[in-house]
Amino acid sequence: MLTEFELIGRYFSRPSPSAVLGVGDDCALLRPTPGMMLAVTTDMLLEGTHFLAGADPRKLGHKALAVNLSDVAAMGADPRWALLSLALPAADESWLEGFSNGLYALAYRYGVDLVGGDTTRGPLAISITLIGEVPVDLALRRDGARDGDDIWLSGATGEAALAVAHHAGRVALGGALLESCTARLDLPEPRVDLGGRLRGIARSAIDVSDGLPRAAAVAACPDPALAEQCMYGGGDDYELVFTASPHRRDDIAGISAELGIALTRIGVIVPGEARAVLRDRQGNPVSVARAGFDHFR
């Protein structure tokens, strides 16, 4: 059986070139870039709440970082450094190898260094804190929208929730459909590049777990009512909703083409509306049964 130090040394001590001091001391030491603000976020994934027992550890490593990357992207920030708190029932080497490979593979893609953490014995729980950087005054806050701004959504929503519905026996999805939905649930692609490109163009942004335009897979779902529910409020989508002046439509079309990400105009900021009103293609208000996931409802 591995000791705690062997576990850290073997699975969580890869080089962290962007840190002054990485894993191994009481703290990591980081040198922030002059002229930048820090954008920091933390998310915890628990067995039984966010994923099922026996979930593929490589996918868990990916997803635990992806959900944090999505938050940093939604601020228009570039991700830099991550810290991991990990509770494990036992020091299972095959699990650790899969998990750390999944985590580091995604981290490397975006230049993120794992600089610290904590490992302990307990029911499987994964908590990651991610630190990004964004130039002062260019962060995409959720309160930056102005009247008349277009509202945009990246990609499309509902597939992850459909996969959950399939696993729960609420719908039976076919082969390719199931595969695409499951990939969106297990290996979400955070919109990191998009977040960075929207700096100076978008005026506000958030990461959505509740979305609007439906993914192709959702359109093909055999249960239309369920598909609609998944699309509007299913969760686990990790797309960005952002607003921008109508003068920016060409810029945004260019970013969409450059990154190969669908960006869809789904609404407009209306003076005097205190909350979002969702309308269907005919302009009629849509009532959404489930308005996003609440862990305590």
Place this chain on the structure above:
Amino acid sequence: MLTEFELIGRYFSRPSPSAVLGVGDDCALLRPTPGMMLAVTTDMLLEGTHFLAGADPRKLGHKALAVNLSDVAAMGADPRWALLSLALPAADESWLEGFSNGLYALAYRYGVDLVGGDTTRGPLAISITLIGEVPVDLALRRDGARDGDDIWLSGATGEAALAVAHHAGRVALGGALLESCTARLDLPEPRVDLGGRLRGIARSAIDVSDGLPRAAAVAACPDPALAEQCMYGGGDDYELVFTASPHRRDDIAGISAELGIALTRIGVIVPGEARAVLRDRQGNPVSVARAGFDHFR
């Protein structure tokens, strides 16, 4: 029953004046101080592993932050910002009130702002990430000691472990003794002020969970063998071990007097010794049965 947003709004949204943007967006936004490095650390406390079911939530709030403050202090850094990931079996308001009061009370004492977090439903788990700042090149790293440096320990060790032994029925402590040991276990005082004052004086430092000079309570323990074990390798002490040149002894005596913290010279860095050799008052090597806690042994 509280919703997740009500829970955050009611218990974890106090003002965070040192943040550009605190709780409520995808990320917090922080402006690092020019000329400073970041010292970042994370620690997770789990019910059943780090504390017993039914533990006082106010003490848990204190301790969850204290263990992180101790790590930041051990780098000689000033704590600035904290993020909290919290898994709860239910949104229990009386628990939340106690926990948040304990957490914020300690945070205020050291000027730390809680700027973000995540709440979810699950077995009770508390993960805090703490970000501190330390002037470039003044961080107290564990690899900074030089031959001939004195080795110092703050306070004294063993009391927290004695409280654990008492609760486990391995020893029966009397009233005042039990009270003092229990306070050290439940409400540890991180050496934040000391860490800051040692910048430029100490050459290396670590936070210890295994300590050396015995606390008064440990000396009074009815079971001397157990007391010795607790003192050398019991854990949960949150004292600092640091090294400094012998020329600094007067400075260190001054800091001890100023802060009212016992600082004891417990050894010296010897050329050629690859590991610490612990000697008793007669200078004979001491063999320590248990060399600190390992979560996977």
